[in-house]
Amino acid sequence: MSPLLEVKDLKVSYYRKGDELPALRGISLKLHKGESLGISGESGCGKSTLASAILGLIPSSEGGVKSGEVLFDKKNLLKLSSKDMRQIRGKKISLIMQDPYGSFNPVIKLKSQLLETGLVHGMESLEAERKISSLLDAVQLPQDVREAYPHQLSGGMLQRVSIVAALINSPEILIADESTSSLDVTIQKKIAQLLLSLKERFALSLIFITHNLNLLSLMADNIYILYAGELLEMGPSASLFKNPAHPYTKGLIDALPDIRSPGSELRPIPGSIPSPDKIPQGCVFRPRCSYVFEKCRLSPPLKEGVFGHFYRCHL
């Protein structure tokens, strides 16, 4: 079966003061219909850049796609006109942002904002009203939140409203970029589970972006680990958690708070992610890796270990 969405060797750079900052350096991924795909990695590794590039929203004043393809529905989205691309955004591929308060206009009632999102894609207002009301049920919100202004709702409730906004036009793909990260831990889990149930109910395919690997263990069928704009490891969720092949993934998993013994000491990976203007030669993770050896001066290729489980390491 061919994938619903395929990203091929995508390279994206930002430009600052004449310098080119490579934020994505050849990312490939495949999203199949009905799949829940997780993308993780420390902050600054390029997750949001990837989401923006898929939607064709890298601001041309700040950067641009250098090469690669984003294939959806047999079309390369990167080649579409901005008018055609608007027919994709919010209609075929929707995105939920991190900060629910930021993603709504503070001075307009939620009802009008939701309605407008349906109308821009050619819905009749009656049809949109009906859709909103059924979606509010689906995300377990009372109908009267329509009459509210954004600041009158809690973060968790408002994030559910953004889910309604994202689903109004019955998209095929839903991208959630750190959509739970600003919320309480318990609410994070609830929203994540809600997204999973909506995925089943509306036959969605999900790209779930988070730096929180714990959540992905619940959410994702396949997980992609990004580091400094590169894919370091990718594989089925169970396999990746049980047998992480890359020292970076191992480090991330070791650094997770242990659910069974709360209060135990955290072991973060020493050092920090390199910024795009200081990408190391050879293996990008080399300066922080405790297994480093001679060969790491050369860039490792992406290798397949167990079936469907890839990693980029000489070990």
Add this chain to the structure above:
Amino acid sequence: MAVVGLIVLVFLFFVASLAPFIARHSPYEQNLSNRLQPPTSTYIMGTDELGRDIFSRILYGGRVSLTVGFVSVTIALRIGVPLGLMAGFWGGLLDMFIMRLVDIMLCFPTIFLILMVITFLEPNIFNVMFVIGLTSWPSLTRYVRGEVLAVRERAFVQAADMAGYSRFRILMIHILPNVTAPVIITATLGVGSAVLTESVLSFLGLGVQPPNPSWGNILALGREYIGQQTWWLILYPALAIFITVMAFNMVGEGLRARLDPHGSGRDR
């Protein structure tokens, strides 16, 4: 303060619009046997050199001043707001072109520009309104553009982009409502300054032409009698101008404090 200003403005509108019912004498009616009378119970602000009732002339002059104020600000809004929206939202060459024009207009001393234009055209109330309107849009354009640039960066605009809204829709739905507050503030202050400009022009004989009354030309008549104890010729028109301009400024500043606590509508 703002409330005081507002009450004064409401009162002024009321009085100006009901002028024919309030005035006991025609503003044009001359009575040479009664010239230069100090205030009495029949002529509560006295009479001028032609024996006309100054109170009536000030009432009717108020209609002129307020009309000029509002019409010229409306003209400025019609030009300034769209230009500011376009410059801020589309940016690029268009932005550069518009902002250069704004810079040129702003560094040109407006009053001289107005004087020049009016001396070439006929000095009358319509030309005054047009010229004030045509010269007072640049600061509006600049505010609106700044506001658009700030709003454009906000996450809900990106969210609208991600949901597939067209540029124009984003402009109308998200940007325009967010620039209304500074626009209202600037417009209110603008009416006050337009009233003042009109008075100056009429005072110089380049605005409303006698016998039509305007605060500026009433004041101009009084100038010839300075030093002759005819204080009412100067005091009342001057007070009318002063109170009106103050009231608009007070309301404008009050709105700023309420609607725009960050001061984004402030002159930059």
